[in-house]
Structure formats: C-alpha cells, structure tokens
Amino acid sequence: MDLCYDHLCAYMNAASTMSRRSWIEDTFCKRACGKFIPACRDLHRCFPMCQVCQNLIRCCCGRLVGEHTLLETGPSMSSWPGPGTGQQEEWSVECHTQTSATDAYGTIDFQDSAGRNCHAKYVRVAVDAKAEALLQLMRSEWQMERPKLLLTVHGGTENFPLPLKVRQAFSKGLITAAQSTGAWILTDGINTGVSRYVGEAVKTYGTHDLRKRNAVGFTPWGVIDNHSDLIGRDVLRPYQPLGNPLSKRVCLNGLHSHFLLVDDGTLGKHGCQLGLRRKLERHIQLQKIHPRFNQGVPVVCVVVEGGPDIVSMVLEYVSSVPPVPVFVFEGSGRAADLLAFLHKQTAIDRCGLDTDIQEDFLLRIGGMFGLERADASQLYNLLMECMDYRQSITIFDSESEDQQEADCAILTATLKGTKASPGEQLSTALAWDRADIAKKHILVYGQHWQVGSLEQAMLDALVMDRVGFVKLLIDNGMTMNRFLTVSRLEELYNTQQGPTDNFLHILVEDVKQTHIPKGYRVSLIDVGQVIEYLIGGAYRSTYTRKHFRAHYNLLYRRADCTLHPHQSPNSSPSRPPFFRTAQPYKRKLGDSPLFVYNFNDLFVWAVLQRRQQMALFLWQHGEEAMARATVACKLYRAMAYEFRQSNMDDTTGEQLKTYSMDFGQLAVDVLDRTFRQNERMAMKLLTSEMEAWSHFTCLQMAVSSRLRPFVSHSCTQMLLTDLWTGRLNMRKNSWFKIILSILMPPAILLLEFKSQAEMSHVPQSQEALQFGWDTGRPEAAQEGGHTCFFWTTRLYDFYTAPVVKFWFHTMSYLVFLMLFSYTVLVKMEDRPSTQEWLVIAYIISTAVEKTREVFMSVPRKPSQKLKVWFGEYWNVTDFLAIVLFLVGLGLRWDSGSYRTAGRITYCLDIIFWYVRVLDLLAVNQHAGAYLTMITKMTSNMFYIVVMMAIVLLSFGVSRKAILSPDEALSWSLLRDVVNQPYWMMFGEVYAGEIDTCAGDTPCVPGAFLTPFLQAVYLFFQYIIMVNILIAFFNNVYFDMKSISNKLWKYNRYRYIMTYQEKPWLPPPLIILSHMTLCVTAIYQKHRGLSEQDTDSCGLKLYLGQEELKRLHEFEERCLVSYFHEKNQDVLCSQINRVRATAERAEEMGVVMREVSDRVHFIQDTLQVLDSQLGQLQDLSALAVDTLTLLSASDSLQQEEARLGHCRPITPSRHHVPHSWTLPHGGGGSVDIMPCHTPRAYRSTPPSLLWGHTSSRSQRLSLEWHTGSCVPSRCGSPPYPSALAIDSSLERPHSKPRVCCDPEMSMEKEGEEFGKSFDVNVSRASSHAFLLSDTQDERGCGARGLVNPAFCKDDDPGAVHSRRGQWGRKRPHRWAGLSRDRPYSHSRSLSSSMENMALSGVPLSQLRASFPALDCLSKGGRFTADIPLGCSKSRGTLLPSYRLLNDSNVNVNRMLCCKCVVVVLAMERNNLMRLAHTIPFTPVSIMAGEEVSVYTLEEVEAAGPESSISYWSTKGLSAMLQPLSSEGCLDGGLRRAMLVLCTWAERDVLRVGCVYVVKAIQPDVVCTWQRVFHSDTTLQLCLREIQQQRAAQKLMHVFNQVKPENMPHSPRFLDMSLLHWHSDGQWLTIERNMTGDFRKYNNNTGEEIAPCCGMEEMLLAFSHWTYQYSCRELLVLDLQGVGSELTDPSVIRAEDKSLSDDMVFGPSNLGDAAIHSFVNKHTCNSCCENLGLSGERKEPFRPPLL
Secondary structure, X not given: OHHHHHHHHHHHHHHHHHHHHHHHHHHOXXXXXXXXXXXXXXXXXXXXXXXXXXOOOOEOOOOOOOOOOOOOOOOOHHHOXXXXXXOOOOOOHHHHEEEEEOOEEEEEEEOOOOOOOXXXXXXXXXXXXXXXXXXXXXXXXXXXXXXXXXXXXXXXXOOOOOOHHHXXXXXXXXXXXXXXXXXXXXXXXXXXXXXXXXXXXXXXXXXXXXXXXXXXXXXXHHHEOOHHHHOEEEEEEEEOOOOOOOOOOEOEOOOXXXXXXXXXXOOOOOOOHHHHHHHHHHHHHOOEOOOOOOOEOOEEEEEEOOOHHHHHHHHHHHHOXXXXXXXXXXXXXHHHHHHHHHHHHOOOOOOOOOHHHHHHHHHHHHHHHOOOHHHHXXXXXXXXXXXXXXXXXXXXXXXXOOOOOHHHHXXXXXXXXXXXXXXXXXXXXXXXXXXXXXXXXXXXXXXXXXXXXHHHHHHHHHHOOOHHHHHHHHHOOOOHHHHOXXXXXXXXXXXXXXXXXXXXXXXXXXXXXXXXXXXXXXXXXXXXXXXXXXXXXXXXXXXXXXXXXXXXXXXXXXXXHXXXXXXXXXXXXXXXXXXXXXXXXXXXXXXXXXXXXXXXXXXXXXXXXXXXXXXXHHHOOOOOHHXXXXXXXXXXXXXXXXXXXXXXXXXXXHHHHHXXXXXXXXXXXXXXXXXXXXXXXXXXXXXEOEHHHOOEOHHHHHHHOOOHHHHOOHHHHHHHHXXXXXXXXXXXXXXXXXXXXXXXXXHHHHOOEOOOHHHOOOOEOHHHHHOOOOOOOHHHHHHHHOHHHHHHHHHHHHHOOHHHHHHHHHHHHHHHHHHHHHHHHOOOOOOOOHHHHHHHHXXXXXXXXXXXXXXXXXXXXXXXXXXXXXXXXXXXXHHHHHHHHHHHHHHHOOOOHHHHHHHHHHHHHHHHHHXXXXXXXXXXXXXXXXXXXXXXXXXXXXXXXXXXXXHHHHHHHHHHHHHOOOOOOOHHHHHHHHHHHHHHOOOOXXXXXXXXXXXXXXXXXXXXXXXXXXXXXXXXXXXXXXXXXXXXXXXXXXXXXXXXXXXXXXXXXXXXXXXXXXXXXXXXXXXXXXXXXXXXXXXXXXXXXOHHHHHOOOOEEOOOHHHHHHHHHHHHHHHHHHHHHHHHHHHOOHHHHHHXXXXXXXXXXXXXXXXXXXXXXXXXXXXXXXXXXXXXXXXXXXXXXXXXXXXXXXXXXXXHHHHHHOOOOOOOXXXXXXXHOOOOOOOOOOOOOOXXXXXXXXXXXXXXXXXXXXXXXXXXXXOOOEOEOOOEOOOXXXXXXXXXXXXXXXXXOOOOOEOOOOOOOHHHHHHHHHHHHHHHHHOOOOOOEOOOOOOOOOXXXXXXXXXXXXXXXXXXXXXXXXXXXXXXXXXXXXXXXXXXXXXXXXXXXXXXXXXXXXOOOOHHHHOOOOOHHXXXXXXXXXXXXXXXXXXXXOOEEOOHHHHHHOOHHHHHHHXXXXXXXXXXXXXXHHHHXXXXXXXXXXXXXXXXXXXXXXXXXEEEOOOOOOEEEEEOOOOEEEEEEEOOOOHHHOOOOEXXXXXXXXXXXXHOOOOOOEEEEEEEOHHHHHHHOOOOOOOHXXXXXXXXXXXXXXXXXXXXXXXXXXXXXXXXXXXXXXXXXXXXXXXXXXXXEEEOOOOOEEEOEOXXXXXXXXXXXXXXXXXXXXXXXXXHOOOOEEEEOOEEEOOEEEOXXXXXXXXXXXXXXXXXXXXXXXXXXXXXXXXHOOOOHHHHHOOOOOOOOOOOOOOOO
C-alpha cells in the first residue's frame, strides 16, 4: 500500500513538473537572427566564396555566419551588395529574427559564493514578451511575494567608484526600504556598475531567504558571458560569474534572486531589456498593493551615477502619467550629480541658469561625457525638461547632517512624488507597515481627513496586524469608543487574514455540537459561548448575557427595518464630507455605548485570533491589566489543550502554550510591581470585583488559569493568610488557643482581634454583608460602642474565621471516625445504637451540605454545576462514601443475611472516611507537600501499572493453562490466574511449587515449561518493571520536591475557599445553618435579586466608584513604571551594550579612515607647497642678483639713449613709475593674470565642486616671465604661488582688471580698490559661490573663510591645463577631485590665509607684524601708504629690454618692489604654514540676504517688579544666510529653517551664530484669514512672540518662588520679529539649540512619564501656572533642550478659537485643553514641594462669560 502511495506521489510531482514546463515553453519564446546582413558596408575584395571573410565579417545582429543557427546554408559572398551596388537593407528585430520556444530556464547555482548558498531562478524570454505572463511567472511559478513597492535602480553599467558615505547610504537605504515594505528591486543584473553595488548591498544587509530577497535582474541574453551554459529546460546550472577581462561581455551578479534574460536576437548589444522592463513596471503599477486597498503598487526610480541615457530615462519616468518619482543619490557621479546640481540651482529661480553658469555647465557636460557642443546642448535641454517635473525628483545628499535616513527618504519620495491623496498615502504606508513614515509625513497637524477614513484605517490596521499603526492612530486621537461597533467587531472575528486556520470555527462547532457550513459568519454570541467554553467553570461572557442579547437583536432588527430598499447594507448614511482630527468626538445624548470596555473586547479578539503582538499592545491600554493577563493566560492554555485534543499542529499548540506563559509572567511581574509599591493596594487588586470579566476576581481567574507562580506569590499568600485567620490576631500557638476557645467559649473574649484598618484589604463574605457584620462600614463602626454588639461581633468574628471552622470541623470529624469505628468493630444489633445514630446523622447532614454546595455554586445550568463540583477529587470520594454508606444503611435494616452485607458495606465504607483524613493533613505545609508528591506519583504511574498487568496476565494465563488443563469454569479460575503471579512481584516465588513433577503427583503435559516461564516472568516483572517503577518514583520525587512548596501554596487557595464557604457549625449541627440559609433564601426571593446581585456572590472586595478609580490609577502607574524599568533593563543589557559598542566602533572606523585620508592629503599638499615655495625663493634670489648685475653694468650713454626715445616724466610722488604699470595691448610674451569677480551660484552640489577632477592630473610646470611687479585693483588676494599658475586659469569672457593709468596716484588707487572691494562684498548673496579663480573654486565661498585643512574637498594645489573638445580652455571652476583622491582641492592654503589676514588692511598696519617693511619704507616715495592692492598683484616680470631702458631710480624702485614682493611672499609663506593648524570659523562676510529685526523691549513701570512691553519702532538690519531648507525642523503650525548670521546692526544678532527662522504654515494662514483679513501672517507672528514672552515672565517668577531643593532654573528663549526683504514675508527668529530635543507635554494636556528631577519640575511648572494665574492661564507644550525651552502654548480659558480677540497663538485650545490637563496631569514630588498636590482634585469649571 505504501509503495502504491509513493508511486502516486511521484507521478503527481512529475505531472506538476511537466505542466510547469509546458506552460513556460508555451508562453515564453526566444529570438534568433534568420537573415545575415553584414554590418560592414565595405566588405571585401577577394573571390566570392572566401572562407576567411566569412569568419571575419559579422551580421548586424553581432554574430558570424557560422553562428547563425537558423541559416540552413550560408549565403554566398557574391550575393552581398558591394560598396556601390545600391542601398543596403536595414536590420531589425521584427523583420529579421524568428521566434521559437524558450530553451533556457531553471535555477542558477553560482559557484563563487563560499559563505552562502546563492541560487537564482532564471528564464530566457523574448524582447516582446507580455508583462502579464511575466508577472504570472514571478508570482505563481517562482513563488515571489506580492510586491508592495517597486524599486527600479538605474545608473552606470561600467564599474565606477562610489564615495564611502554614498555607498553606505545607498546600500543600507535600498535594502532596508525593500525588506521593510516587501519591495521588488529591479536592476540590470550584471556584475558591473550599479547592479554590482546592489548585489553588495544584498550581501551586506539582505537576508538569506530566496523568497524575501526579490532582487530581479533584467539582462540582455546576448551580452552574458558563457550564456550557452544556461541553455536547458528546468535544470540546475552551475555558473561562474568571473568573466574574461578582455571580453566585452558581462557576467551575472550572483546575489540577485531572479533573472529575466531578454533576448532580441542580437549578440553583445545592450539596451534591449529597457523596454520590457518598463512595460513590466507599468503592469505591476496597475496591480493592487493589498487586497484590502484599491491603490496600485507604487514605483520609484533610484538613480546612481549614469550616462546620458539615464537623463532620458528620468525624463520618461517623471513625465509619465501617473508620474514615477525619481530618487537621485547626489555625489555618486556623472548624470546623478548633474541632476542634483540643476535641481538645487532651479529651486528658487525656475527660469533657468545664468548665461555664464550655463556656459560652464555645458563645458562640464561635454567634458564629462565626451560630447560635442550640439550634443551637450541637447542633453542640457533634456535636463531642463526634467526640471519642469522637479516635484517628482528627490535629491539625497549623504554628506548633509540634516538629511534623514536613506530608506525613509526613498519611501517619503515615493509617497510625495505620486501626488496621492492623504488617505491613499496612509493606505500605502499601512501596506508597507511603516508607521514612522506615516507619523512624520502623513498624520501631521492640520491635515484634513474624510469622514470615516481614519476609522477604516484603524480597521485595516487591526485586520492586517499592524501594531505600529494601531498605536499611531490611537496617539493621533482615534477613540475606541467611537470606532468599535458590533459590525466592526464581527468583521474582525470573521476575517480570514492572519494565523486563524479556521480554528475559531472549530471551537464554535465544539460549542454548538454541530457542524457549521463553510462560509458561516460567526456572531458575537457565538464568540461569547466560545469564551465560556474555553475559560470554563462559572464564567459568563458579556456577549451571552440577557442585556447584550437584547441590544444585539434590537440593533440588527432596527438595521433591517431602517434599511432603504435601494440602499446596500454596507452603505453609510449621509454625513458631512470632512472633519478635523483635532476636534473631539461628541457623543449624542441618546447614543448608549454597546461596549463599555472597548480595549477588553479587542484584546480578547487578538487572543482568540492568536495575534500575540497585537494582544501585548492592547494589553497595555485600558484598565485591569493584571486581570487581562490572567484571562489571556487561561484562553491560550485552553486553546493549546484544544489543539492537542483535536490532533492539530503540535507546533501551534506549543506556540500557544508559550503565549500563555508569556502573559502569565506579565501577570506575575505586574503583581510583584504593585506589591513593592503598596501591599494593601496590591491585595485589593487581587480580590476586587471585575465587572468586565463575569464579576470574577483576579485571584479567581489566576486559579482558574492554573497560574501557580501567581498564586504562590508573597502578596497572594499574605492575602490568603489574612483570609485564613480572619479577624483573629494570633502569631504563636494558634491551634492551642483556638481549640481551647472552642471547648471553653468564654475564652474567646481573651483573644486579640484585628482592627478595621488592618482588615480593609480583606474581602468579606456575602453572609457578613447581608447581616451587617462588616465592621469596615461606617454604620458598623458607629454601633461598635454598644457592649451587646461588641460581644456579638467578637463571637461572630471568631466562629466565621476559616481556621476556626477548620479546627471545629476537624474535631467533629475525628469524633465521627471514632464513633464509626466503634460501630463497625462491635457487634451490630437489630436496632442502631446511639453511636450509630450519631454516625447516621453526621453522614446525612454531610450529604445535605454537599447538595447545598452543588446548588449554591456559580454556574447556571445544573449540568454545569455538577461538572464543576465533580471536577474536585475529594468531592468524588465523598460522593462514593455517602452512597456506599446509604446502601449499607439500607441493607442493615434487614434481619436476615442482608444485615451482614450491610455490615460489610460499613466496613468498606469506613475506608473512604479514613482516607478523607489526608485532605485534613493537606492544610499543613509539610504534610501537604508530601501529599502532593503522592498524588503526582499515583496519577503518573498508570501507564507503568498497565504494562505490569499485561506482563502478569501473559504469564498467569499461560501458567494456569499448562498446569490445569481440565479446569472447569468458575470464579476461582480468575483468582488462580493472577493470585500467585501477583505475589511473585513482591518476592514470594512459591519455591515448592516450581517443579510440579517433584512429588507423587503425575506430571501434566508441558509442565517442564512452567519453571522456564516463571524465570522469564520474574526477570521482566521483578527486575525490569519494578525497578523502572522505583526509578520513576524517584524521579517524580526529586522533581516534585523542588516545586512542592509552590504546589502546596497553589492548593492552599482551595483549602481556604472550602472552609471560607462552609457554615461554621459542623455536622450534624450544620442542619441549623442550613435552616438559616433556607430562611435567608426565602427572604431574598421575596425581595427579588437581579442577575448582577446573583453574580456578585462569593468572596470579593466591593469597592465604590471613587475607590475603584484610585485602584485603577494605582495599577496604571505601576504598569508604567514596570515598562519603564523593563525598557531600561533592555537598554542596559549586555547584548545591547555590545551592539551599541560595535556600532560606535564601526562609525569611529569610518571617521578614522576619513581622517587618515585627510592627513595623507595634507601631508602631500604640504610637501608640494614646500617644494614650490623653495623653488620660488631660489628663483627670487636669482632674479635679484641678476637685476643687480645688470644695473651695475649700465652706462650713462645707454641711459641717455633711452631718455631720448621717451618723453620726460615730471617727478611726483603721486605718479606711479613705469615699473609699476602693466602694458595694455600685451606683447606676446607677457601673460596677464586676470582677476575674476565671484559669481553667485545658488546651491552647488559638492560633487560638482570637488568630485570630478581628471584622474590623470599633472603637476604644473613653472613658467616664468621677466618683468616688474604689477599692482592690481581687482580685490583678489595675493598668491605666493601665483607665478606657478599658467594661463590655463584664465576664464573665457573675462577681462583683466589692471592699473592702466600712469597718472593715477597710489592713494587714488587705494580708494578705488576699497570701492571695488565694497562692490564685490555687496554682490554676495545667501547662495553658494562657485568662484572662477583659485581662491573660491571649491565652493567654500558660500561658507566664508574656511581653512582648507578642515574642508572636505581639498585640492593639492597642483592645477594643470585642461582643454575641452571645442578648442577652448575648460574653466578652472569645474576642476574637482579625481576619484582616487576624493579630498583634493584646487585652492592653495595661502589664499585662504591671506583672505583672513591681509584683506583690506593698509601697509602701515602690517608693519608691526612684518618688520621687513620698515626697512623698505625708508627710501622716499615708498614711505607713502601703499594700498594693499599692490601686494595682491599676480605679478608678472616685464621683458628685459624694458629694464635696460629704465633709469637707475626706476631700477632702484624696481629692486625695492621686488624685495617687497619677496619679503611679503616669505611672510605669507610662514603665515600659510601656521594656517594648517588653525581651524577657521566658516563665516562668509556680508553673505546672505538682508532682513530687518524687530524686538519686544521692556520698560519698567511703577516699580522694579512691573514692566511694560512695547515693540521697537525701527527694525535693525542684518544679513542671514540660509543653511537648510528641508522640512526636518517643521512642526504642526510652523515651518523652520536654519540660518547663519553674517552681519548685524548694533549686535541685534550675533555674527557667526546659527538661528532658527520660523514661518506659519500656509494652511494655518488660510484658516486665520477669516479672522485677520489683512496682515494675517504678521498678526499670528506677533501673537506667537507675545505668547513666548508671557511664558518667559511666568518662568521668571517660578524660578524666584520655587524651593531650594529644585536646583534647575529653566528659561525660554528670546524670540524676535523678522521681516525678510526679498519676499516681504513676516517670520520669527530665535537662537538655535543643539542637543537632545525633548517634548514634555503637548497643548492637549498629555504628558510624558518623568524620569528625572528636571522633567518633574517642568511638568509641575504647568500645574503652577494654572494655580498662580487663578486658573486663567496654563502654559503647556513644554519642549526644548535641557533647561532651554521654546515654542510653548499659553492656554487662556476665555479665548475662543478663530476669533479676533485671541491674545496668544493659534495653538491655544482654550477650555478643552485646560479640562484635559486637569484630568490627565499626575502630581509629582515637585508639585508637593510647591504645595500643589491637593489643588488639582477640584473639578475644572470654565469661567463665566
């Protein structure tokens, strides 16, 4: 049979494999070239059938003639068209390729992975394959999960280096986004370019599971190296991804999970896969992201590096309908950096680039891609077209500190770029299970939501088991009171998503004892029955009670009656289209909630659906956390038992058992926490009545759940001890005092009793409450003064104590046993004796008591009552003992032989009564532990005893049959079978009867076998089985010994409850108690008790509403502290410490690598500068010597001849000598160095500034020209290495700004230089400079004077000449870094030093620092104050013939000038060396935009304590430079941006400090325009500042009046009004805070759980402001860094929202916020120190208007 089954399984597997093969081959095709068309038009000049040419000439498809498999015979060479024979036929895929069934699909086994098993599915498909078939292949055949996001990665196909930070951000961000959302990653799948980086990312951050990797490669079949190895149908092919480095083909990346090998019939040609890939993307975009949502799968394009084709691809994505968001990694190179640059340049000015910037950009494009001018212009136009859709393009800068994580940025760009509605965005984030994205970008303040959208989102989150979204929606104001309805709860129970396995339907079938049809809709009444079935006992669910059934039936009857005939059941009535989430829900007057405890209902749903994480989250919300933990423990335990009984999955049963243990441990932990906080409150939690849980107590539920650690806890045992002793206060010799008091009742008055306060936590029985004996009540305490009542109370307290009942009943039971023993031992008379009558009375009264216990039990149905009662072991023995005694009593009255039978029945019955004494011993701690062991051994030895009985019967039957072959049928036959074999187990072997033939008795046939059988039997039974039983007992003993004490404590509850519920009179006097109970029952029946009163019966603590509220608040505080401590333990655990240390070590490793690279770069730079400066000094000295020699050899005739050719020059100190002028027309030998004006580039990506230097940089050869020093007025700084820079630095269209007028004086020249400098400074803006000269070409101009040693983008200073392809020199501003030197700069260090030290300083002020100038200034004309422009000249030496014609005076002047240049160069050299060690503050002088600042000033009024605030009438000017424009600082009401102050009038702002500028959100402004019709933004800003100033004053008073034990002194930041001149916008400005930003409460009164004194004091400050202002003002929304606070909300009671009399900001919620704060605030120690702890208890009353 098994063989047939195996054959059947093999046949079915083979059939499925064949069906899959046939489907793939029928659906997908391959393409092959069918016609040879040569690619080369100039073919050959040999004979027609030349075989050499046939092996050299390739077809347009890329193959040779012999490689065309579809060509039956090769075409003759003569048939090919010659060079001049006519037009050649164009080759195309559609016309010249033929399709056939695919022959390559299966699994690839990559051989290069030693550490992991890399397998990938693949299939060869045609280029025109259908997208529907591809998706079916991936979903059905490859079993890929449904995509919730499509990440299509585009970029460079060749290998390129990525900077470390960009690589880490790309790898981690891509994989994290894919794994957290269940996305598919689409790449080219090759082992080069961006696909290789994707594979490395999968290897580093991905998972090993093939189904969860989902990295799909679209690779052209013709470019794959060794693709013939992949040919085969449904095969496993080994593949070596190491290709030939000389080959033009590529290898597959072994870290992808799936490959679609696109075949267009070509060989070695890329690009055919792009069309099929885009078609599949569009088709996937139409699929649903989740079955519950209508949104399609979002697609996002990730761009890394890339060539010109990437620009066209980006344009196609962003211009499609709907648009596909594009995410660009800035700094990755080429196309990505071009897109990032243009995106930032067009952020403000959408008109395009300036002419000069556009020209430079075109040069950069041409140099980057090697394009001609026309092609570069065309590519530039494509880039500008992309910028028309810039809202769909997101730039990610990994170097930015304010940038968020890459995965969050990708998902955010996906949501924002698709232009979806907020509801659709929320559904998408819900499908992704990314609550962090929804929290930051979707559920924000001011967002409008359609009615019911958030409720639907909550329903979807519960169905999809999104715990984070449930928490997020609850935090954003979603109230379960409004959300949870009967229909929604039933929908949750009937959902099929999640780990249900139809187990709930199985439970419903077990409850109903009938089969339910498929598709049966479970009702809440069915759920209630299932809950009762699982919990068992007397538990009654809320769903099965009469009032719920009535509401339930009424609800559905009303729905059926009011439903319109043409209205669907799911349609909702008309409602307003929108509502604000900030508005609280107001329940209608006639709307009565059906679910009082909403979180309890959802919690039970999560438990029954086996959603553990959701259950744990819902357990933290609501009240009665400890009780809910015990309920979950019981439900999970019962469900695990049902799983085992139903023979279902054992793994699921073990998992449910683990869930039960988890909740049981939570219950124990909460109990331990409450017990440590307050013992009495913890005991009240154990026994207080829980209305939501069938009026059970927490202790009852724990016992029902068999939660032994909970019951054996010290708190529970202390409570049980108090219950056991009652009001008796006895410590030693309690048993002696109790027995003495029972025997001598007057001794009761000598006993000590507990007071009322000591018994406040102990529950009272129902009997005590009925008869008014509860001394805890006020009326009982008032009557306690009466003596009669005092005596009666003492007697009642003594006799109702369980310990007294135990001894009273025990003494009575021992007397009963003595009388019963006397009865069975003496002769039985015809009539019962007195002793027998007493025994009869005792047993009959006991039977009546047992009957009362059955009928007084809590279950409703008699069958349930009997089931619960018989569930106790001792009740079964009592029942048997009573029934057996009554049978014996009936037989005893007969006078014949039945009397003897009755006496024997008495003798057997007394055994049960003696065994019952063991139950009395179980009360003792020591004896009870041993009894527990005996019970465990007895229950576990059953299977061993059965096996021993089988061995015994096998030997006994065979032995008896051999020895007694002629035995007749009788009862003695059965006895003889088991008699002797049984005693043989205990050592009695009957040695005389072993050999039956030893005597005179004849031997029966086969008698010789009995000794052998006995030996075998004794060996197995006596040696093996008995020893196994002993070993088993020994194991049980040691196991139970360790937990026996805990088990005894658990069983102790049953003993105490047994005697707590018993009447105090023992049998037979118990009849009197029964009569009293009958009278009481008749009285209650006459009064009529409700169902709730009936459920309230039992040992419970009945608390009032206020006391119950305090109890729940106490439990909630303990729960908060428990989770806080648990989180601290997790954070401080060894694993987390190791993980945090590893992360820090990794970060430090990255930083150290960067620092090491910088150090090496600085060292190399210093070496280059030292060598260059040394050469300059040597050449300068040589030039001085040469000039001295030439001047000495001049003769007077040569001077006169020179003077004859020149006009006379009038000597004047205002005239500049010839040696200080520059020629105009410029001889060919003179190289004029132009001075360029900085041009304003708005925001330049760093990658374009320092990321694109040619990798083959060459050192610049020094080119010297003899001449004189030429002063310049261009304002450019001096350069020690200026002579080392050739004309390649000269920019196009730039004119040299030189001193051309020989009549211009030095003073005038200095004045003009100052003007020029002012002009240059005024042109500076807040945007980044992309300078043309070497001092600003790195982009550091926007950041001010920056030390290059501390700049990210340093250049070694060796600048080489670069020319473009258009014959013109490339501008040096584009010179950046080579990829192998990522930190190189083109700016020398001395230039930045001179900018700081020498800019704008006259020479006279430098003499103190440069003593060499003093000696040079003594020679007449040079003593005048020379403007610094002279020292900043890029000096070029004039030709030597000019020097020969100069006079001696001029020669001296020239020598003096050269000396000045040399000395200044040396001084600058020394200063430059010092600059390497000084980090300069990045402040750009006068950079930014002009603003006006208005401050709120204070003027003292009557006294020093009172002041008046007024606004300054004139604003002070300042220059602010924006630092960030991202929304990471945005809030619900305001948008924020960091700015840098570069200049300020009268120090209204500190220069160099960072400030925060805040603007009101546009939607808030639109809302308030109805109130403030003009200057809305100004009005709101004024109220915001006034609000913060009011909070400042209150904080100032608070710091003065607070006690000394509160050391912290917090303060609010100063806020000013700002007017931005460029756009006329009104803003607010305040100083930026750095550090850990915390928020302590919000404007709705919700506050954090304080963990330090600072947080407690800030929360107490809010409470203090409410009391200090006589309940008029309340400061909320406290937030800030440390003791510095900002953005408070001053709540004013009488303020009305959206009214012109609003004093403070729009965050004022008025009376609602104050009322919420009063209800939610928890006073702490600081409140007590301020005397505020008792103030909050008074209810909030809104002021009368």
